[in-house]
Amino acid sequence: MTDFTTTRGDGGETHQQASGDADVLTTNHGVPVSDNQNSLRAGARGPTLLEDFVLREKIFHFDHERIPERIVHARGSGAHGVFEATADISDLTRAAVFTPGEKTEVFVRFSTVAGGAGSVDTPRDVRGFAVKFYTREGNWDLVGNNIPVFFIQDAIKFPDLVHAVKMEADRAYPQAGSAHDTFWDWASLMPESTHMLMWAMSDRTLPRSFRTMEGFGVHTFKLVNEAGEAQFVKFHWKPKAGLQSTIWDEALKLQAADNDYQRRDLWEAIDTGAFPQWDLGIQVFDEEFARAQPYDVQDATKLIPEDDVPVRIVGTLTLNRNPDNFFAETEQVAFLPTNIVPGIDFSNDPLLQGRLFSYLDTQKSRLGTTNFHQIPINAPRCPFANFQRDGMMQTMVPKGRANYEPNSLTAHGEDGGPRESPTRGFVTVNATTGDDEQGDKLRVRAELFADHYSQARLFFRSQTESEQAHIASSFVFELSKVGLEQVPARMVANLRNVDEDLARRVADGLNIDLPDASPAARAPVDMAPSDALSIHKNMKATLEGRSVGILYADGSDAATLDRVIADVTGAGAKAVLVAPKIGGATLSDGSKRKADGQLAGTPSQIFDAVALVLSDDGAAMLTKEAAAVQFVMDAFGHLKAIGATDAAAPLLDKAGVEPDDGVTALDDAFVDAAARRFYDREPGVRMLA
Numbered sequence: 001m002t003d004f005t006t007t008r009g010d011g012g013e014t015h016q017q018a019s020g021d022a023d024v025l026t027t028n029h030g031v032p033v034s035d036n037q038n039s040l041r042a043g044a045r046g047p048t049l050l051e052d053f054v055l056r057e058k059i060f061h062f063d064h065e066r067i068p069e070r071i072v073h074a075r076g077s078g079a080h081g082v083f084e085a086t087a088d089i090s091d092l093t094r095a096a097v098f099t100p101g102e103k104t105e106v107f108v109r110f111s112t113v114a115g116g117a118g119s120v121d122t123p124r125d126v127r128g129f130a131v132k133f134y135t136r137e138g139n140w141d142l143v144g145n146n147i148p149v150f151f152i153q154d155a156i157k158f159p160d161l162v163h164a165v166k167m168e169a170d171r172a173y174p175q176a177g178s179a180h181d182t183f184w185d186w187a188s189l190m191p192e193s194t195h196m197l198m199w200a201m202s203d204r205t206l207p208r209s210f211r212t213m214e215g216f217g218v219h220t221f222k223l224v225n226e227a228g229e230a231q232f233v234k235f236h237w238k239p240k241a242g243l244q245s246t247i248w249d250e251a252l253k254l255q256a257a258d259n260d261y262q263r264r265d266l267w268e269a270i271d272t273g274a275f276p277q278w279d280l281g282i283q284v285f286d287e288e289f290a291r292a293q294p295y296d297v298q299d300a301t302k303l304i305p306e307d308d309v310p311v312r313i314v315g316t317l318t319l320n321r322n323p324d325n326f327f328a329e330t331e332q333v334a335f336l337p338t339n340i341v342p343g344i345d346f347s348n349d350p351l352l353q354g355r356l357f358s359y360l361d362t363q364k365s366r367l368g369t370t371n372f373h374q375i376p377i378n379a380p381r382c383p384f385a386n387f388q389r390d391g392m393m394q395t396m397v398p399k400g401r402a403n404y405e406p407n408s409l410t411a412h413g414e415d416g417g418p419r420e421s422p423t424r425g426f427v428t429v430n431a432t433t434g435d436d437e438q439g440d441k442l443r444v445r446a447e448l449f450a451d452h453y454s455q456a457r458l459f460f461r462s463q464t465e466s467e468q469a470h471i472a473s474s475f476v477f478e479l480s481k482v483g484l485e486q487v488p489a490r491m492v493a494n495l496r497n498v499d500e501d502l503a504r505r506v507a508d509g510l511n512i513d514l515p516d517a518s519p520a521a522r523a524p525v526d527m528a529p530s531d532a533l534s535i536h537k538n539m540k541a542t543l544e545g546r547s548v549g550i551l552y553a554d555g556s557d558a559a560t561l562d563r564v565i566a567d568v569t570g571a572g573a574k575a576v577l578v579a580p581k582i583g584g585a586t587l588s589d590g591s592k593r594k595a596d597g598q599l600a601g602t603p604s605q606i607f608d609a610v611a612l613v614l615s616d617d618g619a620a621m622l623t624k625e626a627a628a629v630q631f632v633m634d635a636f637g638h639l640k641a642i643g644a645t646d647a648a649a650p651l652l653d654k655a656g657v658e659p660d661d662g663v664t665a666l667d668d669a670f671v672d673a674a675a676r677r678f679y680d681r682e683p684g685v686r687m688l689a
């Protein structure tokens with residue numbers, strides 16, 4: 001059987017060898033190359049010859065290096081890791097991946113949605129959170145986002161959503177952002193998107209790092225146990241580092257400072273052994289619960305409040321290895337919601353049902369062949385075998401005559417190939433929804449899908465005051481970028497169904513009259529606010545995995561500098577030394593200390609907190625350096641802790657820093673403050689809606 005399934009012409013290793021194994025540079029066909037600098041010409045100044053197969057192969061391969069980028073989620077970063085099951089849920093599911101203690105290899109890809117592959121990491125956008133579990137019963141792909149709900153209820157609207165949000169069809173801008181006419185034109189005409197818009201306009205779409213965001217399976221799925229009994233389930237990834245987002249001004253400035261901010265953060269965290277971790281949680285509920293809710297659990301624009309169904313932790317994901325090759329792994333990884341394993345099943349969510357078709361189709365077009373499952377990053381780690389054969393880029397060499405079934409070859413001494421297994425195989429769970437799965441053919445939606453506002457209201461009312469102000473201000477910002485006159489008022493009319501105060505603040509911020517509320521297809525109901533929906537209520541005061549920028553200059557006290565470095569690294573943070581010149585500065589004791597970053601290229605937005613270790617002369621000099629003043633001004637404006645020597649006072653003054661709990665001396669108070677953000681400071685530094 002093994003021969004039948006896994007034999008490759010080369011013993012299965014060719015793909016690993018692409019570089020490195022041979023000492024001598026060769027062509028793709030193994031011919032040693034003598035000269036990789038000069039093409040073959042007729043005379044030193046003559047034309048290049050067609051005969052030059054080395055040149056032709058090299059250029060030809062280069063010409064074909066790109067594949068179509070993903071239509072959505074084109075910009076992404078990936079990492080390898082392991083999922084360890086920690087709870088016994090065998091009463092709920094027979095999935096091997098949930099056997100307590102079982103460790104399953106995974107590959108995870110995080111992404112933005114709207115921008116192209118070469119776009120930036122920090123626009124206001126939803127983040128993809130796609131996990132491929134290479135389980136011993138086949139690959140399970142949980143292809144989710146960092147927001148638990150979605151813009152639309154039915155797959156048939158997806159192309160419209162994506163066309164509206166991506167760069168506009170004629171002018172090909174803007175790149176990677178929703179603050180433009182076509183998106184808001186569409187969104188304001190789609191009341192079902194309102195709940196998702198609330199999340200999208202919150203700081204959820206400005207995660208500080210992939211490591212500090214939640215992930216969600218979004219759709220309702222099913223867990224199926226050995227007896228074939230099914231329950232509904234929602235999947236949640238909870239970051240061990242707690243939630244942390246940036247604020248809008250910080251995100252904009254991050255984009256200016258580092259296009260690859262989140263990709264770099266993920267890479268460096270893994271590279272330095274600070275492995276990102278998430279707990280996997282499940283919300284499990286039955287048909288009876290589902291039927292009792294004021295929303296439909298199969299509607300992807302709705303969530304199940306954690307207060308109603310608590311999240312139960314069943315395992316931990318650890319990302320512990322960076323890819324060896326971005327293209328081979330992160331670009332070629334093909335996630336398929338149809339990759340499901342025995343013990344897990346789909347629900348009838350009409351968005352999920354559409355996805356089940358889309359992803360297989362898109363991978364074939366993106367990766368060019370129906371055999372994309374053989375690419376190492378996509379291949380199951382367990383044996384796999386069937387009678388599918390041939391096709392473009394077939395790399396396996398199935399042996400024997402059996403490429404059909406049934407056959408009687410095994411009984412007659414030949415290898416007849418694999419057979420179906422009613423006991424081990426995936427069995428679609430018997431529908432428990434009775435009449436729901438029978439009836440007339442209709443283009444309709446279920447009744448409760450018509451409630452577009454209750455959960456948008458739930459979300460808004462679950463936020464802190466500061467978070468509410470950020471949401472209102474984001475609506476104002478985005479709608480202020482819209483040139484189509486009819487759109488902002490139409491959006492505010494929808495918001496009146498969510499929350500009157502929110503609608504009024506957005507109208508004020510736009511300086512337009514408050515429009516009449518739009519007619520709601522179904523009157524919203526009030527739901528009890530839920531702390532789980534707030535970022536601020538789920539942050540962790542910690543320096544673990546964070547970074548502190550330490551600004552110093554000529555004359556800085558060496559002992560103080562060393563102490564601050566020791567303090568912040570002792571608390572788990574990365575200390576990054578920033579000086580006016582990359583070669584460093586000469587300290588008080590005459591020693592020279594090299595910098596990690598030059599001031600002009602290492603602004604404070606890339607840090608979680610900053611320390612100013614400056615002498616009188618150093619501070620006086622830096623008050624005349626715009627980059628230093630901006631460094632401090634932005635740290636303050638981005639609500640971060642600032643620790644400073646007394647001598648740094650003139651620089652703090654110049655930057656307009658007002659004393660508060662987040663502005664400290666360089667002692668224990670700084671280490672404590674650096675682990676937090678000071679949202680209370682914000683009303684003093686910017687006008688929010």
Ligand code: HDE
Pocket residue numbers: 070071072073076109110111127128129130143144145150154155156158216217218219300333334335351352354355358359362363
């Ligand atoms: Fe996707 N989506 N999607 N999506 N999606 C893709 O598949 C699609 C949806 C999500 O890192 C595409 O390989 C349809 C919801 C992630 O490689 C494509 C519909 C959610 C990723 C596609 C949805 C997602 C994708 C583009 C509506 C959250 C990136 C390239 C029915 C639960 C995966 C590709 C990665 C990628 C189609 C809706 C998440 C075109 C038709 C809802 C994280 O197949």
